[in-house]
Amino acid sequence: MPCPRCRAEIPPGADKCPVCGFVLSTPATAAPSRVACIACGELIPAGSAECPSCGAPQTRAPAPNRAASEDDAPPLLKDSSSYLVEEPVPDEAYRLFEIAQKAGKGAMVITRTFPQKVRERLGGPPFPILWLSNVGKEDTVRPKDLEKLSLAVEQFLAREKGVIFLDAIEYLVTNNNFLTVLRLVQSIRDQVAINNGVFLLSVNPSALDPHQLTLLEKEVDRVIPGSSGGSAASGR
Template sequence: MNEDDHRKAFLRGYEEGLKAAWREVASLTTRGYSSTELGVMARSKMAVIYREVEALAARLAEGEGETGETGVGHGVVRGRGAYLVREPKAERIFQIFQTLARAGARGLSITRMHPDDVRDRCDIEPAGFVWLSKSVGKKVKGIAVVEPTALVDIASAIAEFAADGGNAVVLLEGLEYLIAQNGFSSILRFLQKVNEKIVLNDSYLLLSANPAAMKEQEYRLLAREMVGEI
């Protein structure tokens, strides 16, 4: 690579960095943060930006492309963490789940819909299934049946799966059902706890959410806990 190529590559990287920074700012300003909160988050981000650089360098070394982004249809997963998948009904979340699974992530499906219906939607068989149902006495081979109110058990299942080697992708469908069964405050605390385990174990959490089916303030509170919305 000659000097001109180096200069062009540097400018492309600089441009992408600016775009990413302003996308992040635009995303945060739509979530109701105050200027003080934005300042604190910006300083926190800058303090750990070296981690993202190191992660990108590792992905480049593994041949994952220049941006390190995983294409997922209408959105992009930009790194490990929790994401809200905005959709009227759970559809696109399965495409994103499959994309990450094909890239090597271990998949755990936690759904209100029956796991057989999940299998119909996914070409890749998840490593584990958790069915959110009140039919806990019913034995289903290869499927864990959990009460929707058993948030501690659900959180433990996610934490254990993510901790078992990291690089996990957890699909969570049935948010409105969980809120109806537990109340929003309980679900928010549940997701805060789960998100910590996901980040600590270098994994992904995908959460299908329909903003139209939720109170605006509640959706914004959920969005604050996420890496992004896709």
């Protein structure tokens, strides 16, 4: 055949012109007419939906996506943030607290629940528990002594920069007044903000009037609805 550029004769089978060096285009490779079955290996017509020999479908199923587990999820509780969990009993708040513990955060619990019951429920490494009670014992804070409570939180955050979990705001309100307790919440919120801590607050919405609940919600970064089907017994 003649060269398209110089018209010199190109020998059969050559891929370029021997005179000017013009490279001939390589013809496109034709698609195979037969392919191996993905199951039995038998050669079958390309594009077949299934193998005529074994009946196996020829489309590979996509690998199933692994369901993300709770531990794979990114941490919900962010540093320097406050969260209000609204639920009849603090089940969701405890769950979030446990996730933070597993992530290696330090922790302090302020509760009306007897400390031994809290430790049995949460397990894990030891962490400080402040029991709100008028019984004078070590690690007990009287519900009216909000200054001592605030100081304990401040000292903890200076050491640990961890999670403060308060699940007894209703008890504090009944022993003081709402505005006094709200100021405590504001103080803890500010302390966790400047110390890269986390404030986790659980409240039973039915224990406060709507205006009080609204004021609480304004003091946190996020309101989290808890389980509406919480058990009637809180284990306290």
